[in-house]
Amino acid sequence: MDEFDIVIGLEVHVQLKTKSKIFCSCSTEFESPPNTNICPVCCGYPGVLPVFNQKALELGVRVARGLGCEINPQIYFERKSYFYPDLPKNYQISQYKMPLGENGWLTLPSGKRIGIGRVHLEEDAGKLVHKKDYSLVDLNRTGIPLLEIVSKPDINSADEAFDYLTYLKLALQYIEASDCDMEKGILRCDANISLKKKGTQALGVKVELKNMNSFRGVRDALDYEAKRQAKTLEKSEKITQETRLWDETKRKTMVMRSKEEAHDYRYFPEPDLRKFSISLECKKIQENFLSKIEMPLKKREKFTKMYGLSAKDTDVLISDMWLANFFEEATTTFSDYKKMCGWLLGPFLEQVNALGASSGEVKISPANFAKVVKYFAEGKLNNLAAKKVLSLCVSTNKDIDRVIEEEGLVQVSGHQELQRFIEEALSQNPKPVQEYLGGKQQAIQFLVGQVMRKTQGKANPKVVRELLEESLKKHKGESSE
Numbered sequence: 001m002d003e004f005d006i007v008i009g010l011e012v013h014v015q016l017k018t019k020s021k022i023f024c025s026c027s028t029e030f031e032s033p034p035n036t037n038i039c040p041v042c043c044g045y046p047g048v049l050p051v052f053n054q055k056a057l058e059l060g061v062r063v064a065r066g067l068g069c070e071i072n073p074q075i076y077f078e079r080k081s082y083f084y085p086d087l088p089k090n091y092q093i094s095q096y097k098m099p100l101g102e103n104g105w106l107t108l109p110s111g112k113r114i115g116i117g118r119v120h121l122e123e124d125a126g127k128l129v130h131k132k133d134y135s136l137v138d139l140n141r142t143g144i145p146l147l148e149i150v151s152k153p154d155i156n157s158a159d160e161a162f163d164y165l166t167y168l169k170l171a172l173q174y175i176e177a178s179d180c181d182m183e184k185g186i187l188r189c190d191a192n193i194s195l196k197k198k199g200t201q202a203l204g205v206k207v208e209l210k211n212m213n214s215f216r217g218v219r220d221a222l223d224y225e226a227k228r229q230a231k232t233l234e235k236s237e238k239i240t241q242e243t244r245l246w247d248e249t250k251r252k253t254m255v256m257r258s259k260e261e262a263h264d265y266r267y268f269p270e271p272d273l274r275k276f277s278i279s280l281e282c283k284k285i286q287e288n289f290l291s292k293i294e295m296p297l298k299k300r301e302k303f304t305k306m307y308g309l310s311a312k313d314t315d316v317l318i319s320d321m322w323l324a325n326f327f328e329e330a331t332t333t334f335s336d337y338k339k340m341c342g343w344l345l346g347p348f349l350e351q352v353n354a355l356g357a358s359s360g361e362v363k364i365s366p367a368n369f370a371k372v373v374k375y376f377a378e379g380k381l382n383n384l385a386a387k388k389v390l391s392l393c394v395s396t397n398k399d400i401d402r403v404i405e406e407e408g409l410v411q412v413s414g415h416q417e418l419q420r421f422i423e424e425a426l427s428q429n430p431k432p433v434q435e436y437l438g439g440k441q442q443a444i445q446f447l448v449g450q451v452m453r454k455t456q457g458k459a460n461p462k463v464v465r466e467l468l469e470e471s472l473k474k475h476k477g478e479s480s481e
Contacts, residue, residue, distance in 0.1 A: 004195040004233070006226050007203055008155035009117075010218075011190045012168060014178045015124065015144050016059045022123050022145035023050030023093065030184050034129075034138040042123075042143030044089030049272050056121065056145035059177045061278060062286040063147055064101030064119045066175050066295075071101050071278050077121075077270040086126030086137050094122035094148075096267045100278075106151075106171070107297055108163045115152030122146050127185070141185070147177075153192070153203065158222040165189060165215045170296035174321050175289070182214060189218055194239070195229045204229075205239040209253060212246050221246035225253050299324055307337040316345055322359040326366050333370035336377055343373045347387050351394045363397040364390075371400045384457050385409040409458065418451070418459060422467050425450040436472055444468055 018028060024041035041048045064071060075098050079091040099120035105113045124146045126139040149168065155161050169180045169187060180187040189212060194204035209225060212218045224246075229239055244253040294302075296318050303314040303324075317324045327344055331337055348369065352362055372393070376386040381404070392403050403409075425447050426433055435443040444465065451464045 003198060004230055005198055006156050006158075006222075007153045007194050007196060007206075008157075008161050008222060009153040009192045009206075010151045010155065010161060010164060011192070012149045012151075012165070013124075013188045013190075014147050014149065014172060014180060015186045016056050016147055017176065017178050018053060018055045018059065018145055020053060020055075021143035022053045022056045022121070023143055026143065028144050030186075032140055034136070034140060037140045038142065042088075043139060050093065050270075052273060053145060057278075058282065058286060059145075060100050060119070060121050060147055061282055062175055062289060063149070063172065063177045064104065065283065065286055066171060066177075066290050067101070067104035067106060067116050067119065067149070069101030069104035069116060069119050071283060072098055074098060074275055074277050075100055076275040077273045078267045079270050080122075081266045082264075084125065085135070086128050086139065086142070088126070088139060088142065092123060092125065093270055093273070095120035100147075106164060106168055108160065108167060109297065109300065110160075110163070112154075112160070114154045114160075114164050117150045117152045119147060119149050122148060153194075158219045158226065161191065161222055162215050162219040165218060167296060169215075170318065170321075174293055174296055189215075191218060191222055193222055193225050193229070195226065195233060204233075205241050207239065207241065207253075208243040210243060210245055210256065213248070217246060217248060220251065221253060224251065228253065296321075307331070307341075309337060309341055313341050313345060317341070320359070326369075329366035330370040330373075333367045334374040334377070336373070339377055340370065340373055343376075343386075344369070347390055348394070351391055355395055362394060364394045365397055368393060368397060368400050375400070375404075379460055379463075380404075381409060382458065382460050418455070418464060418467055419471075421451045421454040421459070422464070422471055424454060425468075426471060433472065444472070 015028070020026060021028060021037075021042055024039050026039050026042055027037045029037060041050060061071065075095065077093050078096050080094045080096070081091045083090050099118040101119040102117065104116035104119065106116060107113050124141050124144040126137060126142040129136040129138060151164065155164055172178045172180050172187075178186060182188070191209040191212070192206045193209065194206040196202060196204045207225060207229070209218075209221050212221050225244070232239055240258075242258050243256045245256045246253055299318045300314055303309045303317060304311060309317070317327055323344070327340065330344070331340055334340060355361070369390070372381070372386050372389050375381040375389075376383065381389065385404075388407065389400060389403050389409060392398060392407070393400060429447060429450060432443040432446045436447070447468055448461055448464050451468070452459055452461060
């Protein structure tokens with residue numbers, strides 16, 4: 001690999017967050033029974049006419065401007081002809097010569113800018129469900145508005161491709177253009193990869209990769225394909241321009257078909273849709289929306305520099321805009337950022353995951369969550385009590401102080417109050433006391449547990465240990481006398 005530069009371009013197809021399809025009023029609901037969200041328009045019946053969805057256009061403009069693209073002065077749709085069982089019209093309404101936007105960019109955490117060649121609107125095809133010896137066609141997805149985002153060949157490693165996809169997905173989610181759920185097929189990615197000799201300008205023959213169901217799958221497929229092409233070139237053999245599929249099980253790419261060129265699709269203007277221009281008002285509305293959004297890379301920088309969080313914790317927080325915003329709002333109540341982050345990514349997410357809840361089902365407010373963490377930090381609640389309060393409030397948003405009072409969870413931390421329990425534990429457990437005095441340091445853990453039991457888990461374990469150590473020192477001094 002030392003002899004070659006890797007050149008990668010990515011084509012991302014993302015379904016836009018609309019309630020109806022791009023050229024008809026059929027629902028875009030994902031979990032509907034097969035072939036129920038269909039009509040003569042999206043099924044391509046003779047004589048039907050498409051009507052363009054304004055919301056799809058607005059979201060397309062938002063994404064294009066969010067990626068720094070120039071909006072073309074005049075836009076029109078074209079027919080892209082190909083034949084496949086889940087494409088009932090035998091053509092797809094798309095854009096080729098005059099896409100919605102061009103010449104944008106996406107900045108990676110490394111600071112590198114990846115160019116965006118074009119962003120264009122089109123309709124999705126249906127879905128084939130393959131069985132053992134037959135296939136089924138579901139046309140529910142046919143006509144769902146798609147945005148295709150094509151990067152320039154600026155990506156030079158599989159890891160860079162992974163970062164690009166991660167931050168592109170986050171950007172689309174933050175600006176509320178798409179849910180980007182790969183498991184539902186809402187976001188899909190194809191990759192083009194070629195190798196060229198180091199120091200040369202001419203690009204090599206590119207290979208297209210398909211069938212990658214996760215960002216890790218894209219990274220693994222690109223890594224494999226780069227090595228395969230390098231071995232081929234080192235043997236002075238030629239790379240064939242083709243489309244290859246990634247086999248997740250075998251961990252290798254395999255030939256699917258020879259790569260199509262643009263002329264193979266026989267593009268021509270869609271006669272049923274007029275040319276149009278994007279109004280200045282539409283651009284301003286979307287740019288105003290974007291101006292109010294803090295994009296993921298900005299959030300990442302703020303979380304690491306202003307809040308002092310680790311890159312690892314920051315990446316988890318910003319991976320979900322709701323979680324990132326929850327954290328920031330909670331810190332206005334209690335500003336121990338690292339403790340807040342630890343509780344949010346630990347006990348809080350454990351509770352949310354245990355409930356199987358989505359962000360919309362989490363009822364506890366950021367202020368109430370912050371109060372639980374604050375009480376723990378101040379010693380009012382011990383670890384177990386704080387987790388119990390959190391479990392009782394995460395899906396109800398009950399008053400924290402009332403829950404603590406009703407459940408009797410206020411931590412026992414007064415030295416005088418604890419000393420009585422400590423003396424009882426020492427007198428009732430002579431064997432571990434003697435073991436500790438004899439040098440077996442871990443014996444104190446048993447004694448801490450006894451005191452915690454006597455206080456019904458309300459004591460501060462750290463304070464208990466400190467008081468036990470002091471009492472045991474006295475016992476040791478008395479026995480030596």
